[in-house]
Amino acid sequence: MFLRNEWYVAGFSREFVERPVQRWLLGEPLVLYRSTSGRAVILEDRCPHRGAPLSSGEVCGESLACGYHGFTFDPSGTCIHIPGMTTIPARARVRSYTVIERWGWVFVWMGDANRADESRLPDYHWLADPGWVGGSEYLQVKANYGYVRDNLLDLTHARYVHRKTLGTAAVTDHPIRTETYGRGVRVTREMPGIEPSPFFKRMGGFTGRVDHRQRIDFTPPCHVVINTRVSSVAGSGENRSAEFYVLNALTPENERSTHYFWGLMRNFALGDESVTETQQTLNRETFFEDLAILEQQQVLLDCKPVDWKPVAIRNDGGCILAERLMDKLLAAEHDKKEQK
Ligand code: FES
Ligand SMILES: [Fe+2]
Incomplete structure (x- = not known):
């Protein structure tokens, strides 16, 4: 059992690059990447299509495209593109985690995003x-x-x-x-x-x-x-x-x-x-x-x-x-x- 409504360090800023990386935290698979505009993003690393790791895909601008069939997710975890489809099923989304990048370290809030509390960020x-x-x-x-x-x-x-x-x-x-x-x-x-x-x-x-x-x-x-x-x-x-x-x-x-x-x-x-x-x-x-x-x-x-x-x-x-x-x-x- 882990505390979820807390800040954890997910990685160093230098690890967030335009090549997605898989990292498990608290027993959950996450994918870390840096978008083209420079934002550090953390999403659930399990594609809702067939369960492939999004970390095997690639960053396209702000978004991440799954390496299996190309479903593409924005930093909020919303699917914004499915190759060959004009409509996107509502369930086609992954969890997005709240992130704060500070002092060269990247902190992630593992619990309820609505309760993410910046004042509780540990002091480093x-x-x-x-x-x-x-x-x-x-x-x-x-x-x-x-x-x-x-x-x-x-x-x-x-x-x-x-x-x-x-x-x-x-x-x-x-x-x-x-x-x-x-x-x-x-x-x-x-x-x-x-x-x-x-x-x-x-x-x-x-x-x-x-x-x-x-x-x-x-x-x-x-x-x-x-x-x-x-x-x-x-x-x-x-x-x-x-x-x-x-x-x-x-x-x-x-x-x-x-x-x-x-x-x-x-x-x-x-x-x-x-x-x-x-x-x-x-x-x-x-x-x-x-x-x-x-x-x-x-x-x-x-x-x-x-x-x-x-x-x-x-x-x-x-x-x-x-x-x-x-x-x-x-x-x-x-x-x-x-x-x-
Ligand atoms: S498993 Fe990701 S697009 Fe098919
Ligand atoms: Fe020691």
């Missing part, structure tokens, strides 16, 4: 803020999006999973603070006067001890923004600071697979391309380490005994709060549907 503005620089990439994870969310909400795993990059023993030595924040959940961990992690030694040039703060904001249904700020300890003789935003949009492909769109933005070395390359490479490697665990977790939890329950500890506070919130929202959306 760092992607286009001149004070920040970085890159964004895609990773497919063969695991439920909730496992990916929990991975990001409990960064103590860095000590073990990311020994070579983000690892620092300090994550397990310093407790988290968990609170509700906006529509979601915030987890904060302050680690004053610690040894910098290999990542920050390399990226920020830190040699001495640092004050390191992690702040993780989860916004339903699947948006996680991590702010990491590292600065030299006062009086250490070093005067450096570095800050990153890790932007994570975890769009369910289905119950067992996640489209993981991530961005990594920094506020220093703004003009240095080589720093961007290094940070992206390090982060990519880091996420591959997560992927290896997450995909195994999915396999093992798929066949768990009926009475198996996870053992929760203090560091799971953020995950537990997020899961409860999602359960509540899912129940509310489901109940509303039942009442109709």
